[in-house]
Amino acid sequence: MSGQRADEHELRYEELRLVVYERRRRVDLDADDAERAAAVQRLIEAADELLKFEDRLPVLLDLPARAMSVQLVRAAALACLLGGLLTGLGIGQVLLSLSRWWVIALVPELVAAGRLITLKVAPAAGRHRRQRWSALACGAAALLLAPVEAVFGWWAGLAALAVLAAAMAVLFELRRGRR
Numbered sequence: 356m357s358g359q360r361a362d363e364h365e366l367r368y369e370e371l372r373l374v375v376y377e378r379r380r381r382v383d384l385d386a387d388d389a390e391r392a393a394a395v396q397r398l399i400e401a402a403d404e405l406l407k408f409e410d411r412l413p414v415l416l417d418l419p420a421r422a423m424s425v426q427l428v429r430a431a432a433l434a435c436l437l438g439g440l441l442t443g444l445g446i447g448q449v450l451l452s453l454s455r456w457w458v459i460a461l462v463p464e465l466v467a468a469g470r471l472i473t474l475k476v477a478p479a480a481g482r483h484r485r486q487r488w489s490a491l492a493c494g495a496a497a498l499l500l501a502p503v504e505a506v507f508g509w510w511a512g513l514a515a516l517a518v519l520a521a522a523m524a525v526l527f528e529l530r531r532g533r534r
Contacts, residue, residue, distance in 0.1 A: 431494030432471035438497030
């Protein structure tokens, strides 16, 4: 679908370019001053329309990618909520034992889910791709935190928690110095 839209935008660009070319040719052919002034005005209008379209073209071409980013950010929020549920179930199973670090792991998962639910995805031709990858890292780390810890041990759980924290830092834009 996005390939079809890109082709439509390229065809529209080519159409506008040809209109400018044709009107430029007519300016050269018109010898009368009154007709020439009208032809120049039509040329200026066509060139202005072409320039406005060229300014909008990157945004138009990026719209499908932004729509995908919105869907992936929302899916990552769901993954964070499911990860929190898995972690919560893990807490219930281990509350009787001595290991209670799961409570610490539950808080970042819920914070990440809340941030992803309320995140305003950047506009097209903006930083939505960065948000998309950070959200996917958040969702994957939150979803895999409990199973990874259960299978590989507490150190693997801490590694997944570190990935979650790093992705959350990007989502919260804690490093504002770099843009």
